[in-house]
Amino acid sequence: MGEASATEPERRDGEATGDGVVVTRALTKRYRGGQLAVDGLQLTVPEGSVFGFLGPNGSGKTTTIRMLMGLIEPTSGTAHVLGRPMPRSARAVLPRVGALIEGPALYGFLSGRDNLLRYDAADPTADPRTRRARVAAALDRVGLTAAAGKKAKAYSLGMKQRLGLASALLQPRRLLVLDEPTNGLDPQGMREIRTLVRELASDGTTVFLSSHLLDEIEQVCTHAAVMARGRLIAQGPVSELAAGARGRLVVTTPDPADAARVLEEQGIADVVVAGERVTGEAPARDLAEVNAALVAAGVRVRGFGVERASLEDAFVALTGEGFDVAG
Numbered sequence: 001m002g003e004a005s006a007t008e009p010e011r012r013d014g015e016a017t018g019d020g021v022v023v024t025r026a027l028t029k030r031y032r033g034g035q036l037a038v039d040g041l042q043l044t045v046p047e048g049s050v051f052g053f054l055g056p057n058g059s060g061k062t063t064t065i066r067m068l069m070g071l072i073e074p075t076s077g078t079a080h081v082l083g084r085p086m087p088r089s090a091r092a093v094l095p096r097v098g099a100l101i102e103g104p105a106l107y108g109f110l111s112g113r114d115n116l117l118r119y120d121a122a123d124p125t126a127d128p129r130t131r132r133a134r135v136a137a138a139l140d141r142v143g144l145t146a147a148a149g150k151k152a153k154a155y156s157l158g159m160k161q162r163l164g165l166a167s168a169l170l171q172p173r174r175l176l177v178l179d180e181p182t183n184g185l186d187p188q189g190m191r192e193i194r195t196l197v198r199e200l201a202s203d204g205t206t207v208f209l210s211s212h213l214l215d216e217i218e219q220v221c222t223h224a225a226v227m228a229r230g231r232l233i234a235q236g237p238v239s240e241l242a243a244g245a246r247g248r249l250v251v252t253t254p255d256p257a258d259a260a261r262v263l264e265e266q267g268i269a270d271v272v273v274a275g276e277r278v279t280g281e282a283p284a285r286d287l288a289e290v291n292a293a294l295v296a297a298g299v300r301v302r303g304f305g306v307e308r309a310s311l312e313d314a315f316v317a318l319t320g321e322g323f324d325v326a327g
């Protein structure tokens, strides 16, 4: 089942491809129309991580995932998945990778269970003797046991997405690749998928998931890569990425207009007033001086501090632009 062939010995992760489940070097895709969708991508996804692939719509995430899965050829550069080159080793690699890309393909007239049975039967590496048991376990895993006998066309979007995840879980996987797994779900459905992703990761499966939702990445991912216009802007542990951005200075005061004026005089950038909260970019200089200036100007300071930077702050700091491109 998906073992390395004699002609292409499997490299241990850490050799030649660097220490990663997914490693790309100068990976580039230019579509026929001339669109440079992915530009010189250097990605390293550590084993056991929940890796968020983050970027606004059109930043090249799906194109990258399609190259990783061997669905399209890169224009130049290399992609290794589980230590082997793609798309050349797709036949050996893909059985050990569970993927959910661009929504699950389902037969509406079949029940959820029958969809999985059929899907599994189409997989030449799947053992028919264990099929029913594996399908039942996957349904249980995603919380669809009670609805397993219902026709898939009667499923909600969230249930369809869960069924798609179940199809990725029919066999033990070292890597799960999920393209926008919460797209189109309501907040409850999103929470459920996030919980599921965390559970899968706690079993040791590396999860690579793309998202255009910053808070989603912050909530579930240990690591992230940030894309913008086909290029990698940053990657690393989520905590370090967020720490790379300065937080925001927050002043709580009944005198917000005066506070804003003083902060601006003190050279604080991006001062924003919202009710009694005045915020600005945290300065590099001593905050005690800023506080003293507020007090000296007669501003009644009720609260003063720096809020931890979010990944969104990091993104804005890195790209100089907001994240909401197309929702």
Ligand SMILES: Nc1ncnc2c1ncn2[C@@H]1O[C@H](COP(=O)(O)OP(=O)(O)OP(=O)(O)O)[C@@H](O)[C@H]1O
Binding pocket: 031, 032, 033, 035, 036, 037, 055, 056, 057, 058, 059, 060, 061, 062, 063, 064, 212
């Ligand atoms: N088959 C294609 N032919 C030509 N251009 C394409 C093709 N697929 C995508 N593109 C372009 O490549 C760029 C990257 O698209 P891609 O779908 O990879 O981005 P994305 O980050 O996954 O965005 P989304 O979240 O909207 O899917 C976009 O400018 C897109 O218009």
